[in-house]
Amino acid sequence: MSILESERLIFRPPRPADIQAMTVWLGDFSVSRNLAEVPHPYTEDDAEDFVSRRGRHGDGYYAFTILAKKDGMFLGGIGLHMEQAGPEFGYWLGKPFWGQGYASEAARTLTRFAFERLDLPFVWAGWFHDNPASGHVLAKLGARHNGSRMRDCMARGVKVLCHEMMLTREAFLPKKAA
Numbered sequence: 001m002s003i004l005e006s007e008r009l010i011f012r013p014p015r016p017a018d019i020q021a022m023t024v025w026l027g028d029f030s031v032s033r034n035l036a037e038v039p040h041p042y043t044e045d046d047a048e049d050f051v052s053r054r055g056r057h058g059d060g061y062y063a064f065t066i067l068a069k070k071d072g073m074f075l076g077g078i079g080l081h082m083e084q085a086g087p088e089f090g091y092w093l094g095k096p097f098w099g100q101g102y103a104s105e106a107a108r109t110l111t112r113f114a115f116e117r118l119d120l121p122f123v124w125a126g127w128f129h130d131n132p133a134s135g136h137v138l139a140k141l142g143a144r145h146n147g148s149r150m151r152d153c154m155a156r157g158v159k160v161l162c163h164e165m166m167l168t169r170e171a172f173l174p175k176k177a178a
């Protein structure tokens with residue numbers, strides 16, 4: 001079972017202790033509207049289901065809860081899973097934790113795990129057109145635009161234009177690790 005660490009963050013698989021915070025933070029539409037597969041409203045049952053399915057790494061799924069190193073506070077989640085189109089990663093933070101560089105630090109740590117520990121040649125992630133902060137996080141990693149398509153957004157209940165970004169191991173590794 002992998003536990004990852006960066007300067008300010010700890011990453012470990014989701015646990016039942018996360019359910020309450022997940023329900024609160026993912027219940028915020030300003031978070032879920034930017035994610036493809038999170039419903040709105042988001043209930044404790046949804047969080048419980050996620051933790052029971054993704055609390056163990058395997059079957060191509062690597063989900064991590066993001067915690068603050070300084071006090072163990074739950075901040076959000078990040079994960080990688082093997083899709084038909086290749087390994088996709090995604091991330092989110094509770095709204096009070098935005099704007100402090102945590103997503104950039106978390107995405108760098110997760111992609112380093114993908115390249116160095118899982119030995120993947122590339123990973124990809126998509127961002128909805130009206131969520132430029134996430135596009136910026138991906139661009140800073142070295143990810144390149146690789147096409148756009150309409151993608152289901154469960155929380156909004158409609159398809160939304162999604163820009164897909166690909167990050168190769170070559171583009172990532174020369175950069176300094178988080």
Ligand SMILES: CC(C)(COP(=O)(O)OP(=O)(O)OC[C@H]1O[C@@H](n2cnc3c(N)ncnc32)[C@H](O)[C@@H]1OP(=O)(O)O)[C@@H](O)C(=O)NCCC(=O)NCCS
Binds near residue numbers: 100
């Ligand atoms: C998107 C999200 C992950 C960003 O998290 P964060 O911790 O605030 O991100 P960071 O602070 O690491 O970086 C955000 C970057 O975007 C920039 N940014 C913020 N708002 C922006 C905007 N409207 N347009 C362009 N860039 C923007 C910030 O300045 C920062 O860049 P910098 O490091 O060069 O200053 C967070 O807002 C979130 O969880 N949103 C809901 C879920 C989500 O969108 N997940 C991603 C799905 S693809």
